[in-house]
Amino acid sequence: METTKDLYFSKEHTWIKIENKTGTVGITAFAQGELGEIVYVDLPNVGDDFKQDEVFGSVEALKTVSDLFIPLSGEVTAVNENLLDNPTLVNEKPFDDGWIIKLKIDNVDELSNLLNHEDYQKIITE
């Protein structure tokens, strides 16, 4: 998928798109496919701080619930409130309208712990 080439990925199947010092975070197409239809997204509050790899929320699918792990440390600056009424946006457009939070990034050096597009593709096809 062309649009995912510029993204960074965590092994826990979240992605982050970086513009200046702000990151937009969501879950990958692979992750939503494994979860199936999403029924609810448990969002954090704006202003919450998280350290890299901490749980910042969860997604509740028809058969299972999965924690969401934050790809980089930072402060939540926005949450996607459209997901409250329409959680299946995460299924339909995981890299676009289905974004979950925006983040003020603490430390870009942590990017070295993330995967690029190619490396992420490898782990999901293993």
Place this chain on the structure above:
Amino acid sequence: MKIVLFSDIHSNLPALESFFDDVDKRDVDAIYCLGDLVGYNIWPNEVIEEIRKRKIPTIAGNYDFGIGRKSDDCGCAYKTDEEKANGKISISLTNELVSENNRAYLRTLPAHVNVEFQLNDDQLNLLLVHGSPRKINEYLFEDRGEKSMIRIMEQANADIMCFGHTHKPYHRIFNSGEESKPHFRHAINLGSIGKPKDSDSRGSYVILEIDENASVLNKDSISVEFVKFKYDIEKAAKAVEDSKLPNSYADNLRNGY
């Protein structure tokens, strides 16, 4: 008041008949069916007609919703290719068997029933759903996190929430209030009459007892009894094997999974 709650019959007439034999021996005040009358066995019309004959208040399960609309999707969220292939055979046979009159009945089943008790000290809301209040086909398994369960019950204003769909019975109690002023909420999964999956091949249903002093302040003020009953499993399993249905469904009946 003693209330019998049952669900997930799934066209298993021998199981339904044994269930009624068991219930008829008991002194109960009310009975509700929480859906999924059809699918997976060979007697969808007989099961629907028995429930209609007894005028039992019934809500729609996901399978009833699909068959009511002649859909090829039962909303079962199958995971494996084998489950999906078997599921197609089941929904196709059920669509073939169900009469138009019974299909119309399935289409009119309500999504939820809310029973509001006015007791001595408190009001208690009993909510009956098939999967969850927000989705007819959501699976609320026993390991669902407490935060999620409380949120679901609070949003639905349910003090006692009864549901089925997973075919695995349990009763969990949550306190959504504070220690000094508790608000106990009960989540009760009924198990299944005709397709149990809790490794016990017997059918399963619930008798809920609410007395006049029941309250959200006291977690022990309602009683929940899980009843297991035997039925002629071989009759149902052999009927599966003699039909177009996958033989694995017969093994599921014999083994309770």
